[in-house]
Amino acid sequence: MKIEGQIVDIIRREIFPGSVEFEGDTIIAIHRHETGIQQYILPGFVDAHNHIESSMLPPHEYARMALRHGTIATISDPHEIANVCGKDGMRFMLDEAEQSPLKIGFAVPSCVPASPLCSAGAVLDATDVTELLEDPRTYALAEMMNYPGVIDKDPDCMAKINAAHRIGKPVDGHAPLVSGEHLKKYVSAGISTDHEANSLAEAEEKIALGMKILIREGSTARNFNTLHPLIKHHKDMLMFCTDDLKASDLLEGHINKLLRKCLYLGYDLFDVLQIATLNPVRHYNIPMGLLRPGDPADFIICNNLKNFSPTATYVNGIRVDELPYRPVQQLPNNFNAPFISVSDIADNMEGKEMFDVIQVVDGDLYTPHVKLSKGNMGQAQKIVVINRYEPKAHIGIGYIKGFDMNNGALAQSIAHDSHHIIATGSSDELIVKAVNEVVRMKGGIVVADPNKITSLALPIAGLMSNSPIDEVATAQQQLITHLHLMRCPLMSPIVALSFMQLIVVPELKITDQGLFDVMEFKYIS
């Protein structure tokens, strides 16, 4: 088969008229000749770090949209499902990804659970990680978040890193604000990327030490506006990634949105394409074609080189930008949370004068620890965590300030990284109503007021929906709208609540064991 147009050769950095000839899944020749056809043929894009679960979509549904936007390969870390379902969760993702033409290269989660104090649904120890790294469908050891562990040469951390080195797969970093001697130790352990740089200075220090920087633009963390000036002097050290993307944003665009922004800002086309394509393919050794004879027939077709909205995407010689929705048949889960009643979440405020309260800050994982007198507790509302793996476990109960729901509650089974059910609301009755609906669905997000329930079922590990992307996007909008109707002032209340169990971020958090003082690194009795 032959496709004619203006061929974009990202290795020789030239554009010439001609045709791409392929047989089966392989390019057999690139021909140069005159053509009146104005379309451009170019390699597809790579998302160098993402968590597919954040879209609340399983791999095939995520892939269906990413392919439309010209993304042909990803490095995907199934960290969330690994925390819930362990190796079975990993295998689910690996097997599902094989049903989809998107070249999903998996990264093996390095930190499951996030901390030994977390009661996650599974543990991936060094043996498990080694076994998964030996699977040819994995391409890296995923973001090594435990940077104190690396700096102090914790044996478990080092065993995982050494396994990756031995097997010949790169180790991804995750080192926000780490610098100086600590950063040098972290890098010298053989960690080669970072996607958490928040300033140019931080990124440049990391690049100077040999790290590659992933410019991230997701639904929550957005670093493009800060980091794009790196493109001018460090094009060889950069990649693009989305990290976490919600369904409505994925509908609108993927890595192509970053290219669009770069071209608008006047960066060189070939520099930008190198970052979006060549750099990640080489760094992770991804089997994605780059329009050379002998390469897999992977490419996209665009009407122009400005907005990068492909009119067609080909993977292994097959057109894949109009795939049908295909539901998952076998739904993995690990869900044993019990129905609860008001008495289960009652607490005795008798005789207590001062209360420890979590303060939520919109758009920030950092949660100040505030103390409120009994008379001012009207400003706070209850927050509870119900263990989703052990039906008779302790229930964590605390107070939080900033959700300010008026006659309503929010409960959900997405809560990094343990993914126990977390809920907050204006009354115990409404919290129970919302939690029990999550329990009934065996996972999901529920907003409840006295008259109405809005919900999104997440039957895949309590993390992902099995519905088409458009229905998921609409359901998310309905949940947010319902929360805003009950006067919650937060822009992203569901995201905010999902981080309240993450005991590695200061100052005060809550788990199924109760309030956790991150500064003292211990539970408040």
Next chain:
Amino acid sequence: MKIEGQIVDIIRREIFPGSVEFEGDTIIAIHRHETGIQQYILPGFVDAHNHIESSMLPPHEYARMALRHGTIATISDPHEIANVCGKDGMRFMLDEAEQSPLKIGFAVPSCVPASPLCSAGAVLDATDVTELLEDPRTYALAEMMNYPGVIDKDPDCMAKINAAHRIGKPVDGHAPLVSGEHLKKYVSAGISTDHEANSLAEAEEKIALGMKILIREGSTARNFNTLHPLIKHHKDMLMFCTDDLKASDLLEGHINKLLRKCLYLGYDLFDVLQIATLNPVRHYNIPMGLLRPGDPADFIICNNLKNFSPTATYVNGIRVDELPYRPVQQLPNNFNAPFISVSDIADNMEGKEMFDVIQVVDGDLYTPHVKLSKGNMGQAQKIVVINRYEPKAHIGIGYIKGFDMNNGALAQSIAHDSHHIIATGSSDELIVKAVNEVVRMKGGIVVADPNKITSLALPIAGLMSNSPIDEVATAQQQLITHLHLMRCPLMSPIVALSFMQLIVVPELKITDQGLFDVMEFKYIS
């Protein structure tokens, strides 16, 4: 009735414990005394310039949400409904607003139609404008967009401005990028505000000439990040406004979001409250209380002075932050568009080699005029405009590049400022399907593919829904999702399409008469 707390006196710039005492609708005393109650009592906020129609909600539904966010008064320009229904539309808005406690001070639209070449549904001449300015429910002459008319002392413009001066109501400006001698002439006509400054330099030039600057943060135009540094040196010359806010953004916040940002950036609390409250009340002479004895009992209660999410809003002594949804009973409209068939929008491409095509640019009203050869017309799609007032009028037919819908069409009855039906799509059949659904509903927004129709009915003048805000927000998300599913790459395709009839913005636009070359200011035959 007495309410206790920390009283925020924005005139003396102090906060003291005490109580606000009111009888009926009037504050009778402010008492100073000790109290353990931590809540703050402060005046409500003013949105100094908006178009309620942009939310697609009628006044009461808009008010219901604005009051929850602590906005107690607005200056609202019903420019859109005036273009469709003329004085009847104005009266509808004035009468509806009386059903709601929000103190909506109307501004009289100054430029209906936007240009004599527009075939809008109505004309507001100087006599009409004068009559409306004499209505005590109007507070200003709205944004004088025809700045060439002001500079050249066009008799119709001057008659409207002079009427406002004679009646003692301020004249609002709208002068993007106007500067130097032109700006001096514009200001010397007695125009006292501007909300279109796009840079600090532009704003400072206007302030130096005595104009007040409205810092705008809406759903599309967002100037806060550019203009907030003015707060430090020009607090007496500033107000806040939203201009155009869509339903989902209004659910989340209103003027309180701007206060939140200001406090986060470290600006002085009293400076910010002066801008949000005192400045617009004085400039427009709005009858909103400022917590002085004798004032109307208008105020809000907040738990803190950081996020400005009120726990209660009082207007004229009555709590108004939990109003029920109330549909409009009498729906005004001006809708006579006919059902169309494929033959009505056929055009003869025979023998033509080059085509004039509108290029849409995401997030920009500016539309380049591009020329495409016949062989490259696959990159463009048809766009049509159907006169909604005259059933037998000419149908405008042209081509547009950038919507790139795959097997789908979008049609809508919101299209500034004439609000004729405008539609674009991948085939004539789908354009007809979408347009006819808009016609059937007598106004609305429709996305159609061969199998499915997504729609939002806008029975109030073809501009506003009669449903609750949460349903409107969800429907908008569904429309956008459907467009993104058909691979439209634009972030805001509905907004983009709504500006394609606006023949006062370069370079190429389309009306019911056909393609309009704005640079030559004439139709392309």
